[in-house]
Amino acid sequence: MLNEKAEFEAYITNPESSSPRIQPKLLTGNFSTDCSLYGIEQILVVLARGYIFDTYREDEIYSDGFVRPELLNDTKLFLQRWLGFHFEHANSPERNPAPSYRRQASNGTDYFRESDGWFKKYWMAHCEKNEKEKETLWKNLETKWTETLSVNDYRENQITLNSVIAQALNRGSLKEQYLVFRKDPSGAPVKNKKERFSYLYSLKAGNDGKIHTLYEKTRERLLKNIAAYLLSQKYHPKGQTFVLLYRGQLLNWYGIDDAKGARSIWYFPRCVWGLETKEQIMEAYSRESQWNFIKFSVNQAFLSYFDFHLIDPSQACDVDTSKYWILQDMGHGSKSLRCWNQ
Numbered sequence: 001m002l003n004e005k006a007e008f009e010a011y012i013t014n015p016e017s018s019s020p021r022i023q024p025k026l027l028t029g030n031f032s033t034d035c036s037l038y039g040i041e042q043i044l045v046v047l048a049r050g051y052i053f054d055t056y057r058e059d060e061i062y063s064d065g066f067v068r069p070e071l072l073n074d075t076k077l078f079l080q081r082w083l084g085f086h087f088e089h090a091n092s093p094e095r096n097p098a099p100s101y102r103r104q105a106s107n108g109t110d111y112f113r114e115s116d117g118w119f120k121k122y123w124m125a126h127c128e129k130n131e132k133e134k135e136t137l138w139k140n141l142e143t144k145w146t147e148t149l150s151v152n153d154y155r156e157n158q159i160t161l162n163s164v165i166a167q168a169l170n171r172g173s174l175k176e177q178y179l180v181f182r183k184d185p186s187g188a189p190v191k192n193k194k195e196r197f198s199y200l201y202s203l204k205a206g207n208d209g210k211i212h213t214l215y216e217k218t219r220e221r222l223l224k225n226i227a228a229y230l231l232s233q234k235y236h237p238k239g240q241t242f243v244l245l246y247r248g249q250l251l252n253w254y255g256i257d258d259a260k261g262a263r264s265i266w267y268f269p270r271c272v273w274g275l276e277t278k279e280q281i282m283e284a285y286s287r288e289s290q291w292n293f294i295k296f297s298v299n300q301a302f303l304s305y306f307d308f309h310l311i312d313p314s315q316a317c318d319v320d321t322s323k324y325w326i327l328q329d330m331g332h333g334s335k336s337l338r339c340w341n342q
Contacts, residue, residue, distance in 0.1 A: 001253050002227050002310070002329035004174040008050035010332065011043060012115040015122035017070050021332045023257035024126035030259040031127050036046040039248030041159045041167075044079055048168035051078045051111050067169065075168075079149075081112055085142045087150065102146065104191035113124050120141070160247055170237075175312040178317060178340060179227045179327040197325075199286025200306060201281060204270045214271070215333045222268055223327065224253055224337065225282060229298045230310050245284070255333030316340060 001007070010021035013237045022043060030037045052061070052075055061071060071283075080087045120138070127134050156167055167263040184199040194216045201222070203211050214222075228250050232243040250266055251258055258265055263284075281302055285295045311319070318328055326340035 001224070001231055001249065002179060002327075004046060004049070004331065005176055008046055008174055010218065012030075012050075012118060015118045015148070016125040019255065019281065019333060020122065020126070021252055021255075022122065023248075023252055023255070025249055025257045025259035028123075028127075028259075031129065031137065032244065033137065033140070035144045037141075037145065039165060039246060039252075040145075042246055043163040044161075045167045045171065045329050046174070047079060047082060047115075047162050048075055049174050050169060051075055052165075052168055053173035055111070061169070067165075069209045072165060075165050078111060079113075079161055081120050082115045083145070084117035084123075085146045087146050110316050123190075141153060176329070177231075177315055177318060178313060179223065179308070179337075180311055181232075181308045182265065182306045183323055183325055187310050190257045194278055194335060201271045201273050204272055204278070206270065214268075218268065220334065220337055221254055221266060221317075222271060222281070223295075224250065225266065226298055226303070226308055227266075227310070227327075227329075228253070230303075232296075242283075242285075243295045245294040247294055253332050253336075255336070270328070271300065273305075 007021065014020075022298075027039060029038060029341070051069065055074070056071055061067060071225045091316065107151070119311070123138065123141075127137070129137065145340055148159060148163045151158065152162060154162045154166045181200075188198070190196045190198075197219055198214070201214070203214060205211050206315055226247065229243060232245060233240075236243045247261075247266065256265055267284050268282060269280055271281045273281055277303070279299055281299050283297045283299075284292055307324070311326075313328075319326055321341040324341075328331050328338045328340045330336045
């Protein structure tokens with residue numbers, strides 16, 4: 001999530017990967033017959049942002065105060081071709097220009113060719129049903145989502161190609177950012193590198209009355225949660241402490257394929273901070289049993305004390321690395337947060 005460029009690359013390369021960025025059971029509800037695609041809109045927004053801002057210059061996006069029709073049509077077609085669904089006109093000659101007439105990205109990449117049918121290849125590779133069941137389920141999925149995505153609606157709370165493109169234009173080009181926060185103010189030396197971030201928190205006892213160890217992978221998830229929170233804050237009113245957290249997007253970053261909605265995977269209420277008050281670092285609320293729509297917050301005093309913030313890579317050289325950690329997002333899965341200043 002901190003590295004949106006790496007996220008985009010993961011969505012257009014190697015659809016049959018054994019360790020995909022998009023977690024298949026999480027996305028599809030374990031390939032349920034209701035043909036849900038949980039979080040597909042966030043994936044499509046990243047794809048649209050990557051395509052638009054790598055293919056069009058800033059001065060080419062708008063004309064007379066409106067988005068250029070060419071851009072809208074090209075982006076819709078790119079998303080349609082990525083999905084591999086049979087949208088009306090998506091495969092017709094007039095909507096599918098020859099390679100020599102297609103726009104290429106600034107790096108020379110033909111995204112149409114690179115990602116053509118990516119999602120269908122991915123879905124087929126990871127669905128474990130027999131061939132007949134797969135074909136039937138895919139047809140049902142295709143019917144449902146071509147109809148849903150084709151609705152002429154730009155509202156953000158609707159999942160349509162138009163709303164995806166509107167969100168993409170609003171959020172701008174893909175970015176890479178680093179997570180920065182203060183090192184242990186006590187200056188206490190840490191012998192085990194795996195424990196270097198343990199000064200950030202203490203643990204409350206579990207239901208059995210015992211204080212259990214927080215594993216390294218859980219510490220990384222806690223830091224990813226904080227980064228996700230800071231990212232999400234940018235799209236909420238200033239001063240709003242609870243933000244919308246997309247669980248699917250977060251678990252994709254973790255590399256965990258959970259279709260059951262287990263809260264314990266991402267929510268760590270036993271993590272507290274403060275010498276006396278022992279305040280909970282994270283809070284989360286949801287009225288949905290699957291925890292797909294989540295209001296999420298990180299303790300503001302905690303963020304302020306350790307000075308958690310995001311920076312552009314170009315700003316890293318200005319950070320006092322004797323006092324601050326800088327974490328770089330290398331992709332997805334465990335150990336994907338790399339300490340820029342070891």
